[in-house]
Amino acid sequence: MSTGNPNDTSKPAGSKGAHYHRECTGAALETAERHAKSINTPQDDGICIFGAAFCPFVQRAWIVLEMLGVEYQYREVDPYQKPSDLLALNPKGLVPSLKLSCGDKPGEVMGLGESTVIVEYLLERFQPPPSGTTLLPPLSEPYARAVQRLAVFRGNQSVVPAFYRFLQSQPDSDPEHHIKREEYIKTLTNFTQSMHPEGPFWAGKQISVVDCNLFPWIFRTTNVLRHFRGLQLQDWGAKEGRMAQWLEAMMKLPAVAGTCSTEELYLDSYARYAENRKGTSQVADATNTGRSLP
Ligand SMILES: N[C@@H](CCC(=O)N[C@@H](CS)C(=O)NCC(=O)O)C(=O)O
Structure with missing residues (x-):
């Protein structure tokens, strides 16, 4: 039987035999691998997105990075075993989080959380976007x-x-x-x-x-x-x-x-939500208690 503990790598969060995925699969894995290299040095104005394979909040920001055609690093993390560098960027320890060395203060690394804010930030920062695809009407409208x-x-x-x-x-x-x-x-x-x-x-x-x-x-x-x-x-x-x-x-x-990712990843990852297991996530807890989502 699964323990329901998402940190259990042997039989973690999924239904019987489900595997807790710590990396993307399929097309998403290819994209992640293309963006695995660090570009986030104080010299180069880099962006690193801290993501998790299953997460829809990550996917919305990731789609925008891809649509805009910008340089970025994708770093897969387990938001249930929050690494210290994720917490340093975002005290809530949620993904997506961005790690930025954006040149306002040279050498300083800054963090940004909240997927919709991240999307807005990317749209403003990459104007015009390298791909030429703008995702909002022009400022004149x-x-x-x-x-x-x-x-x-x-x-x-x-x-x-x-x-x-x-x-x-x-x-x-x-x-x-x-x-x-x-x-x-x-x-x-x-x-x-x-x-x-x-x-x-x-x-x-x-x-x-x-x-x-x-x-x-x-x-x-x-x-x-x-x-x-x-x-x-x-x-x-x-x-x-x-x-x-x-x-x-x-x-x-x-x-x-x-x-x-491939369908298997989503089915494995969401079994714990579908069974409404205790301690699944901050989103699941908020849903169960009628609070607004984190
Ligand atoms: N409001 C946040 C929600 C992000 C979020 O809940 N991400 C989940 C993964 S899908 C997470 O990091 N969960 C970790 C936890 O529950 O502790 C956003 O829009 O970025």
Whole structure:
């Protein structure tokens, strides 16, 4: 039997025989390996992202790094065995965290946490981005920028917490399980309805900060929630129509596909959430106690 302790490497957090992954797999592993080399010296203005293979908050920042085409180092850490250099960057010990030597004070290393703040920081710092792909409308269109930020804000308030409420709810013992399922589907329906009608991306032809920020949970709906909660594509409008078009367009982008591990990794990693094991994570604890997510 698994101990449920995510630090147990022999039979750690997954379901029977599941393996606790301490590195990415598949396309994400290739991307991580391409970015394994340290560029974070006081001389070279480097960025290092501290990430964990399974983490959707990491994936949103990672997609943005890839979309912008910037130089960075990817450093895989176990956020449940917080290494001291992670804690030095971010006292909460959460991933993603950025390690920056950004030249404001030469030689000084600075940390930054919170995935949505990290995304905003990257968008501001790399202007224009090396890839030429801007993920927000130009500064001359402040309203259009605000609308996209509002969609991110709404997604963070709805899709993200409802995902965990549904995943952690136990079908056999939670009398509200069905309600939580319907509530989650409703957040996805609302998100789909807020999309540009023609697409393929949220705002139309161009990928935006909205797509990058929400993709990780919607992607995990296609594998984690399908596997553990039986949620099929047709149940949430993803088999055809606008959501299907959006998912297909997102998965075609190398910056997105290249941050996805294989399905096995997600199923192993989320078994502890699906069984709602005690002490799974700060996110899981907050979900169980009705607090806002960390
Ligand atoms: N609000 C944070 C949440 C980040 C977060 O919860 N990350 C998880 C991994 S998905 C973590 O580091 N968990 C470690 C813990 O629970 O102690 C963000 O947006 O960056």
